Amino acid sequence: MNLNEESRENVVFMIEEIKKKLQVVNGSVLNPDSVDMSRYEDLRDIYDMIKKKNNFSVSEMDAIAVELGRLRK
Structure with missing residues (x-):
């Protein structure tokens, strides 16, 4: 899958x-x-960051949730 597209x-x-x-x-x-x-590139950035990490703190999870919320129409 080509995520650049x-x-x-x-x-x-x-x-x-x-x-x-x-x-x-x-x-x-x-x-x-x-x-x-x-906001595709923003989603891609979040995806790339999440794929690189194995564990997330509570504050990181909250920040990710906020950022994902900003991607909504």
Whole structure:
């Protein structure tokens, strides 16, 4: 999968991977359809950062949630 290409399919993939990595209990809060495509690069940055880390502190999880919330339409 080429994540350099801005596509809805890539957004869905990244959101699903983020949910898995962060062990999101209520996955409906991260709806790929609500992501503004003009913020694709921001989502990609979050995805890349999350994939590099194994563990997240509570404050990091909160910050990630805030940033993901900003990507919504």
